[in-house]
Amino acid sequence: MFNASVSFHDVLFMLRGAGVTLLLTFWAVVGGTTLGVLFGLLRASAPGWPSFALGAVLDVFRSVPLLIQIILVNAFAPILGFDVSAFTIACIVLAVYGAAYCTEIVRASVLAVPQPTRRAARSLGLTWADDLTAIVFPIALRVGLPGWIGLALGLMKDSALVLWIGVIELLRSSQIVVTRTQQPLLVLGIAGAIYFLISFPIARAGAWFERRWQDQ
Amino acid sequence: MIEIEDVHKSFGALEVLKGVSMTVARGEVVSVIGGSGSGKSTLLMCINGLEPIDAGRVVVDGVDVHARATDINRLRRRIGIVFQQWNAFPHLTVLENVMLAPRKVLGKSRAEAEAIATDRLSHVGLKDKLVAYPSRLSGGQQQRMAIARALAMSPDYMLFDEVTSALDPQLVGEVLDTMRMLSSEGMTMVVVTHEMRFARDVSDRVAFFHRGRIHEIGPPEQVIGNPQRPETADFLKSVR
Numbered sequence: 025m026f027n028a029s030v031s032f033h034d035v036l037f038m039l040r041g042a043g044v045t046l047l048l049t050f051w052a053v054v055g056g057t058t059l060g061v062l063f064g065l066l067r068a069s070a071p072g073w074p075s076f077a078l079g080a081v082l083d084v085f086r087s088v089p090l091l092i093q094i095i096l097v098n099a100f101a102p103i104l105g106f107d108v109s110a111f112t113i114a115c116i117v118l119a120v121y122g123a124a125y126c127t128e129i130v131r132a133s134v135l136a137v138p139q140p141t142r143r144a145a146r147s148l149g150l151t152w153a154d155d156l157t158a159i160v161f162p163i164a165l166r167v168g169l170p171g172w173i174g175l176a177l178g179l180m181k182d183s184a185l186v187l188w189i190g191v192i193e194l195l196r197s198s199q200i201v202v203t204r205t206q207q208p209l210l211v212l213g214i215a216g217a218i219y220f221l222i223s224f225p226i227a228r229a230g231a232w233f234e235r236r237w238q239d240q
Numbered sequence: 241m242i243e244i245e246d247v248h249k250s251f252g253a254l255e256v257l258k259g260v261s262m263t264v265a266r267g268e269v270v271s272v273i274g275g276s277g278s279g280k281s282t283l284l285m286c287i288n289g290l291e292p293i294d295a296g297r298v299v300v301d302g303v304d305v306h307a308r309a310t311d312i313n314r315l316r317r318r319i320g321i322v323f324q325q326w327n328a329f330p331h332l333t334v335l336e337n338v339m340l341a342p343r344k345v346l347g348k349s350r351a352e353a354e355a356i357a358t359d360r361l362s363h364v365g366l367k368d369k370l371v372a373y374p375s376r377l378s379g380g381q382q383q384r385m386a387i388a389r390a391l392a393m394s395p396d397y398m399l400f401d402e403v404t405s406a407l408d409p410q411l412v413g414e415v416l417d418t419m420r421m422l423s424s425e426g427m428t429m430v431v432v433t434h435e436m437r438f439a440r441d442v443s444d445r446v447a448f449f450h451r452g453r454i455h456e457i458g459p460p461e462q463v464i465g466n467p468q469r470p471e472t473a474d475f476l477k478s479v480r
């Protein structure tokens with residue numbers, strides 16, 4: 025059997041894959057959070073059937089395995105006439121999947137802000153928008169941040185699933201190197217280390233904020 | 241002047257206010273007493289539009305609180321309210337709690353808002369707590385902070401909803417003293433309270449609330465000292 029050692033070039037190739045993973049994560053988190061905040065606010069502040077319907081739709085994205093969503097969207101996009109790259113499809117599916125979870129985090133965090141606190145803010149003459157930005161968001165952020173960090177890290181790891189539609193991200197590039205070198209343990213070890221290096225700052229940032237807010 | 245005219249208010253099938261009328265003149269202190277669930281809190285929240293009403297009118301200095309055309313946020317600047325639960329904004333320091341509304345609502349600069357907040361906090365005896373977070377304050381201190389926060393808007397009226405009910409007994413006095421100070425400065429106040437001594441000593445008039453109606457209103461010597469209605473007498477007996 026052909027056997028080669030892992031070269032510097034291979035590591036560079038994997039780092040390029042890591043770049044794609046980072047980019048996928050970035051768009052998934054940005055898109056998912058933006059939509060999640062909008063949907064979550066809607067769910068928290070406007071009960072009734074639109075909010076209920078939105079919740080039901082988002083439940084679909086939360087309950088169908090991500091891999092199936094990726095493959096289905098990738099298969100149907102060209103049929104429906106969308107001419108987009110696999111990378112774009114990957115970003116969109118991950119973002120919508122992230123939004124489904126983020127919506128619930130935002131909804132629960134906003135509802136965790138005590139109604140009397142909000143009433144006190146309004147009684148001072150603060151407008152609905154002032155109440156949201158000065159009272160609800162900062163308090164909800166403290167409630168929701170741990171869950172949101174978990175979501176961001178989860179999206180980063182789940183982004184590996186898009187290798188199934190041909191996006192060469194970190195895991196796929198690692199597989200390619202494994203096929204060539206036949207050194208799965210070393211290569212996957214390196215890949216795992218890179219995943220860890222990406223996650224670590226995110227997790228630490230979350231812990232830092234939590235510590236800062238502790239004495240409030 | 242606050243004019244409350246035949247206000248009706250229901251929560252679903254439950255009619256909480258069944259035609260309440262009273263007026264509060266400038267500089268007057270009116271205490272509202274009455275049993276639990278009689279609608280006292282609801283009435284206060286109808287005065288500054290935190291709760292809508294079903295019928296009747298609330299007019300503050302000629303402005304109809306519940307009229308569609310009324311800018312309610314503008315009106316609320318002039319009506320401070322303090323609740324039973326002190327409702328501090330937990331993510332802001334004591335100083336920032338008090339600065340928030342002057343900055344957001346009155347558009348004051350940071351320096352102006354800080355000056356106002358420092359002044360009001362000193363007034364209620366919290367000058368040494370400016371940079372603390374509310375969670376580090378006692379209940380009495382948090383409640384005084386809530387009073388300072390309302391005062392920072394320089395309101396013409398202050399509404400108090402059982403502001404001492406959630407406090408440990410030894411902390412009640414400091415909050416009542418703060419309210420006494422305000423009344424002696426001429427603040428117009430509507431005070432929902434279970435503190436009969438406070439109601440008797442500080443109020444110009446006392447209103448007895450029972451099942452969504454004012455059963456008796458008059459000077460404290462009458463309503464508390466010599467009640468004219470059997471319901472009032474029964475209530476006073478129950479709280480003594």
Ligand SMILES: Nc1ncnc2c1ncn2[C@@H]1O[C@H](COP(=O)(O)OP(=O)(O)OP(=O)(O)O)[C@@H](O)[C@H]1O
Binds near residue numbers: 254256
């Ligand atoms: N938002 C609400 N929705 C439904 N019912 C309510 C609401 N707020 C108050 N009520 C009901 O209205 C009635 C009057 O309540 P309110 O709080 O005005 O009484 P209160 O006189 O302030 O009593 P307490 O002395 O216990 O504070 C109560 O039966 C209460 O359960």
Ligand SMILES: [Mg+2]
Binds near residue numbers: 280401402
């Ligand atoms: Mg009450």
